[in-house]
Amino acid sequence: MSSTDLKIRQVEAFRALIQRHTVTRAAQSLHVSQPAVSRLIADFEESVGFTLFERQQGRLVPTAEARVLYEEVERAFVGLDLIGHAAQQIRAMRRGSLRVAGSPAIALELLPAVVAQFVHAHQGIDVTLLTHSANTVVDMVASGQCDVGFIAEAIPHPAVRPERLTDASMRCILPLTHRLASKRVLKPADLQGEPFISFPRSFDARAAIDRLFVEHGVQRQMTLEAQLSQTIVALVANGAGVALIDPVTAAYAKPRVAVRPFRPEIRDPLYLVHSVTQSPSGITALFCAQAREALTRLVGQHEALPRVAAKE
Structure with a gap:
């Protein structure tokens, strides 16, 4: 038998x-x-x-x-x-695993907050959170090493499906005691001759920023370059200059630096990326929904103009 x-x-x-x-x-x-x-x-x-x-x-x-x-x-x-x-x-979302990868702009502050809330609500779920460059995040999602990725620039890949999460504007950050900190909104002309901390030339954000200042005929003192927005925040906080950074990092930087809207706007999109060959699990879909909600709430809170004593 x-x-x-x-x-x-x-x-x-x-x-x-x-x-x-x-x-x-x-x-x-x-x-x-x-x-x-x-x-x-x-x-x-x-x-x-x-x-x-x-x-x-x-x-x-x-x-x-x-x-x-x-x-x-x-x-x-x-x-x-x-x-x-x-x-x-x-x-019941009480068992399983989730592997998340993200670019530093979103993985160093926002995603840890979302992960902490997620594991508290769904005990028994094992979560791995990795921080890499956008290219590496896309490669990890495409190869199945991660379930979902969050990136700060569009990286085309045939095995990955991108979803734009937000398209908020970049913020200008200044030392807390800077002479421009009293202004409600900053413009290119305000930064004429200012020591400016920028991203490396290979970054899309750097190209967009440089192009805008050229269009307005404004000369900055290009004194420093840094790869991470968090590093730029630290440099500005220590008085090394002023900068334009992504809205997510700027939202968390407020206690350390003065954060002001910048006009004309330079849009700074964030993307969520999934594999095109594998449908997301229920756990992944739920996490993405919470991350999307948290990002929308964070960016929305900081889109409004700040209340300061001086005028524009």
């Missing part, structure tokens, strides 16, 4: 009869008729090749072989119960 000769319903009837002691009770537990249970037991005995129950004083009593077999059946059903419990936990 091979394992494929056995039918799960036969095994269930055998197990129920052992536990309930009578055909009547076994039938009730399985929600079938008594003859159906008797037929299942007979078929099961034929499949295994030996007698499972003997009738003694009007009752069916398990044979010694049946008791040994029952121990194996119980071990198998414990495994099935564990599978059912795992499925229930997965449905």
